[in-house]
Amino acid sequence: MATKRVKKTDVVSPSSAELRKAVEAIAIQPKSGKITLLTRKLFNVLLAVAQQADEGGDTYRALLSDIVANSAFDSNDTALVKEHLRRMVSVQVEWSQGTSSQKPGRKWGISTLIADAEILEDPATRRVWVEFSFAPKIKKKLLDPVQYARLSLQFQSQLRSSAGLALYEICVRYLTNPSHLTMRETWEWWRPILSGTPDTEAGDEAKREYKYFKRDYLRPAIAEVNAVTNIFVELIEHREGRRVAEIQFRVTERKQPMLALDEHPNVFDSTLVDRMVKIGIPLKEAQSLYADSEENRIRAALQLTEQRMRSTTLPPVRSAAALFKDALKKGYAPPVETAAEKPAAAGRLATGGVTADDPKARLMDEYAAYRRKEARALYDEQGDLERELARNSFENDELPGLGAHLRDDWRRRGLDSKLADTAFFDWLARKTWGEPTDGDLLAFTLNQARAA
Numbered sequence: 001m002a003t004k005r006v007k008k009t010d011v012v013s014p015s016s017a018e019l020r021k022a023v024e025a026i027a028i029q030p031k032s033g034k035i036t037l038l039t040r041k042l043f044n045v046l047l048a049v050a051q052q053a054d055e056g057g058d059t060y061r062a063l064l065s066d067i068v069a070n071s072a073f074d075s076n077d078t079a080l081v082k083e084h085l086r087r088m089v090s091v092q093v094e095w096s097q098g099t100s101s102q103k104p105g106r107k108w109g110i111s112t113l114i115a116d117a118e119i120l121e122d123p124a125t126r127r128v129w130v131e132f133s134f135a136p137k138i139k140k141k142l143l144d145p146v147q148y149a150r151l152s153l154q155f156q157s158q159l160r161s162s163a164g165l166a167l168y169e170i171c172v173r174y175l176t177n178p179s180h181l182t183m184r185e186t187w188e189w190w191r192p193i194l195s196g197t198p199d200t201e202a203g204d205e206a207k208r209e210y211k212y213f214k215r216d217y218l219r220p221a222i223a224e225v226n227a228v229t230n231i232f233v234e235l236i237e238h239r240e241g242r243r244v245a246e247i248q249f250r251v252t253e254r255k256q257p258m259l260a261l262d263e264h265p266n267v268f269d270s271t272l273v274d275r276m277v278k279i280g281i282p283l284k285e286a287q288s289l290y291a292d293s294e295e296n297r298i299r300a301a302l303q304l305t306e307q308r309m310r311s312t313t314l315p316p317v318r319s320a321a322a323l324f325k326d327a328l329k330k331g332y333a334p335p336v337e338t339a340a341e342k343p344a345a346a347g348r349l350a351t352g353g354v355t356a357d358d359p360k361a362r363l364m365d366e367y368a369a370y371r372r373k374e375a376r377a378l379y380d381e382q383g384d385l386e387r388e389l390a391r392n393s394f395e396n397d398e399l400p401g402l403g404a405h406l407r408d409d410w411r412r413r414g415l416d417s418k419l420a421d422t423a424f425f426d427w428l429a430r431k432t433w434g435e436p437t438d439g440d441l442l443a444f445t446l447n448q449a450r451a452a
Contacts, residue, residue, distance in 0.1 A: 019048045019153055022145035024138075026169045027193050031110065033091035035196035037162040037294050038268065042067070042084050043113050044156060046132055050143050058139075064119065064128040068268050078119055078128065079284075080268050083291045085132070088113040111135045149173035155229045160296040163194040163217040164224035171225065171233050171251040184238065184248040187213060194221060210244050215381060216331065218247075220296075223433040230254050269295060275302050279309070280321040293328060300333035301325075304389065307396065332386040334393040334431060367436055371429040372422065379428060390428060398427045 021044065028035070045067055050060045064081060094110050117132040134142055149172045159165045170193075174182045187210050192199055194217050218235060225233050232254050238246040272295065276286035279302070290298065305324040309317050317323055327333045379387060391414075399407055402423060410420040 019044055019151045020051060020145055020148040021047065021151050021169065022141045023147045023149065023173060024141055024145075026149060026173060027166075028093040029192050030196060030198045031092045031094055032198065033087060034198075034292065035091060035093070035162065036084075036087075036292065037160065037165060037196075038080075038291065039084055039087055039091070039113070040162055040165050040196070041156055042081075043088060044151065044153060046088075046114065046130075047142060048153060050134070059131055059133045061129050061131040064130050067130055079287050080270065080273070080290065081130070082119060083287060085114075085117040085119075085130075087291070089115070089117060111138055152230070158228040159224055160299075161220060161224060161294045162196040163221035166194050166196070167221045167233065167249070168225050168229055168231070171231055171249055174249075174251050175231060175253060177251075180251050181236075182249045182251065184246050187244060187247050190247060191217070194218070211381060215378060219378070219432065222249075226254075227434045272298050272302065275306075276324070279305055279324055280319070281324070289325070289328065297328055297331060297333070301327040304333040332383070332389055334390055364436070368426060368429075371433065371436070372425040375425045375429040375432060378432065379425070391424075393431075394424055394427055398423070 025047075046060070049062045049067065053060050064078065068081065089112055091113060092110055093113060112135065115133045115135045117130065120129045120131060121127070122129065133139075149169060151169060151172055155168065156165055159168060170182060174180060188199075191213050195213075222233050222235060225231065230253060232252045234250040234252075236248050236250060237244045238248070273283070273286045273290050276289065276298075277283055281289070301324050304327050305317075305320050308314065308323060309320055379390065382390070395410070399410060406419055406423055409417040410423075413420065415421045415424060
């Protein structure tokens with residue numbers, strides 16, 4: 001019996017595409033295996049490739065260099081892509097319409113992200129292609145969705161955590177909703193969706209308390225989405241007594257992202273693998289760590305390790321690789337400040353703020369006090385080692401640029417000094433949530449008015 005010839009796509013440019021992502025594919029829950037940031041990104045790029053393709057075929061293909069948006073990728077540098085394609089074929093996810101409620105007419109299903117994939121090299125041109133297909137049951141919904149959210153792949157390229165990307169996708173869907181509110185669900189329902197990790201693999205039971213989920217996923221994800229995308233997200237907590245039982249998000253549009261966007265986004269940052277190898281981690285292990293971990297945590301752990309190796313005042317590092325892996329696993333390395341955030345911080349220090357009789361100045365002072373309180377609560381939740389690392393990072397990164405009196409006060413009294421205490425928690429708030437935006441101030445003003 002003759003087999004039907006599979007039609008394949010021509011070259012596409014997914015890095016600049018807009019993706020119509022079916023609502024069923026947005027709030028996906030992993031049931032076996034982990035959905036990392038890079039898995040989400042690659043899946044979205046493959047969807048964009050397929051949606052731009054001729055509808056006549058079952059298998060889709062594009063140049064590997066186009067998929068990763070990095071012309072440096074060639075036939076000798078495919079290990080990272082292969083690892084993530086393996087995961088997309090093996091990770092099982094539940095598809096729904098983004099709610100745990102069992103309403104009449106709702107559909108539920110489970111499958112892998114993609115059905116199969118191949119990487120092929122053209123012997124004549126030496127160009128490398130990726131071919132892939134989707135499971136027949138979900139292909140129609142994914143490629144020609146009835147209900148969908150319009151996602152910018154340029155914004156997704158700037159997000160550096162799986163929780164940030166998942167939150168962005170969910171919230172974009174509700175941007176045009178009259179209420180601007182997402183679905184309201186238990187925080188336990190949100191945890192695997194934002195973390196990308198099944199509850200069965202969550203590990204330490206204590207980490208599954210809400211305060212840890214908020215610290216490790218919610219706060220960083222909200223800050224990241226608000227910093228680099230065109231939407232502003234606000235967390236809404238619904239309590240039963242003192243306990244937070246359910247959460248949802250309010251979504252509003254921002255005219256432009258807070259930070260400048262990279263004009264040449266990459267799905268994979270292979271320089272992080274190179275840096276891991278330089279501190280003594282074998283290449284295959286470095287690639288596996290990169291595949292399993294969030295980029296922002298890798299970058300933070302690398303910076304901590306490299307700074308510690310350069311230190312002349314502390315004992316020599318016995319094993320840089322061991323220090324890095326411990327920091328990566330436990331997540332105690334302070335976040336890395338992005339290049340786009342530094343000018344804003346420098347400008348704030350240079351100008352010394354606005355005049356006290358300016359209404360915006362008073363609002364900024366009130367909001368700064370609120371953020372210091374939040375930063376202090378975050379600091380108090382951390383362990384002794386995490387707090388010590390935060391103080392060391394403040395001394396290395398922030399203190400040298402402050403006044404001599406404050407530096408002396410910090411060295412003599414530490415956080416017992418009111419001046420040093422204020423500077424430290426201002427810095428910690430910026431490191432955690434970024435510079436305040438007009439949307440942040442508006443949300444703070446509205447919350448204060450409701451509380452009055």
